[in-house]
Amino acid sequence: MAGARRRFSSSRNEATYRRGREEGFPLGWKDGHWFGRCEYIIRKATPVPVKRPIHVLYVTSGKGYPYSPLDNGIVETLKLVAGRVTLVNPIDDVVKVAARERPDMMLVLDGMAMPIEKAQEVGNLGVRTAVWFTDDPYYTDITAGIAVHYHHVFTLERNCVAFYTERGCSRVSYLPLGVFPVSYRPRNPPYSIRGEICFIGTAYWNRVSLFDRLIPLLAHRRLHISGMWWERLPEFQRWKSLIDLGKWMDPVQTSERYNANKIVINAHRAHIDSTFNQNLAQITAVSPNPRTFEIAASATLQLTDIREDLTQFYVPGQEIVTYDSPEDLVAKAEYYLAHEEERQAIALRGLYRTLKDHTYISRLNQLMDLTMNGSIAAP
Known part of the structure; x- marks a missing residue:
């Protein structure tokens, strides 16, 4: 009797295995073929980062989630394209850090949590200051008063370029946010x-x-x-x-x-x-x-x-x-x-x-080019 049960169990396991293989193999092959195609595109299209001899002082949004993933993507990309990156939060003594580290430029994301006095003082040190607005045009009642305190304003909304220019900003550029492909990429979800x-x-x-x-x-x-x-x-x-x-x-x-x-x-x-x-x-x-x-x-x-x-x-x-x-x-x-x-x-x-x-490699290269190009005047 025990032998008969073992043979039945073995036969049932074998049938289950065959059914699983018959049903699972086509799905696995299909997924594998798709991700192979995606991997080919990734290797072909992803730009090779080149570090520039630029020291960037990066000021985070200071807002936490959902802005923190933007900060992370930008910081990790800056490490690939800038020779040196110093990271601070808006609540830190940003002016003291800038005076000590002497960066070539300061990039502030969003800018709403960054006191405008700090931006002005860093600019007075001769550091090129840039702000990258992430939510235009939805908060322009607030950002209009922030933008004028930076040497260079970057906005992800083209219609805001004229808006900031009309308010006295001499250097305004249209620069949409990009993507951080470590986070957003082809995946094999359950x-x-x-x-x-x-x-x-x-x-x-x-x-x-x-x-x-x-x-x-x-x-x-x-x-x-x-x-x-x-x-x-x-x-x-x-x-x-x-x-x-x-x-x-x-x-x-x-x-x-x-x-x-x-x-x-x-x-x-x-x-x-x-x-x-x-x-x-x-x-x-x-x-x-x-x-x-x-x-x-x-x-x-x-x-x-x-x-x-x-x-x-x-x-x-x-x-x-x-x-x-x-x-x-x-x-x-x-x-x-x-x-x-x-x-x-x-x-x-x-x-x-x-x-x-459209990755942050492309966007930050544009941002650094525009910020470091030409002479600057006090904001």
Whole structure:
């Protein structure tokens, strides 16, 4: 009897093994082939960093999460492209550090937590000072008073260049944020979170309006939404099983979720939202958000609403896909879910363009060139 049980158990184990191999091998081969293609793009497109003989004093945003991942990506990239990097927080004695270390330039991210007196005093030491605004045009009521205290202003919104220039800033440059490919990259996410379409972001009112129309049209798909305030949806109770409410994910988790889906939706924030309205000048936003580059760097197909400046960074229909209405979004999502080779080809071209042109290596090289070029006057 015992021998019969052992033979039955062995036969069952063998059958389970064969079934697992038959079902798992095609999935493993498919994933391996995809990541091999991605790795080829990564090796081909990623720029080789070259260190410049520049000493950069970097002042963090001082805001913690979600700004801390931006700080980390910029600091780690600066270490690759600048000969020396000194790191401080806004609450530190920045002037004392600058006087002791004598950097060539000071870069401040965001600038809202950095006392303007410190920026002025560092500039008076003869150090070139630069601020990189991360949330234009949504906080221009505040940043207008900060910008004038720096030698060079960098903004991720093209329409803000004239805004700062009109307020007396002599050197203003348009420089969108980039992507840190250590965080956002092709990944092999667990099958438990894999789906077809996802959106990650806060439920600003324009997004609530969009998804109120979208969800009924996409509910038959494996749809996942994550972020704050989605209880604002008129039919939240009906759709709450699709939503991770109030969840903050770090960059690696976010990239993993992007990789877990075949299509990622990008819906830009409106330039005026009743929840946050610190843009009394009503500057319209025409430039792509940081999420544009992060999704593309994760090698998934991005369906984005149209921003006027988008074509400076990606070729629609080849490296990225745009939509102009909820119905257009749904039609294109259905098309690319049914045409896998086309979907993957666009995702790979988007990955290549991102790594070639839109990483922090590219952005910081531009920033250092512009900051160190020419003579400077007191801000």
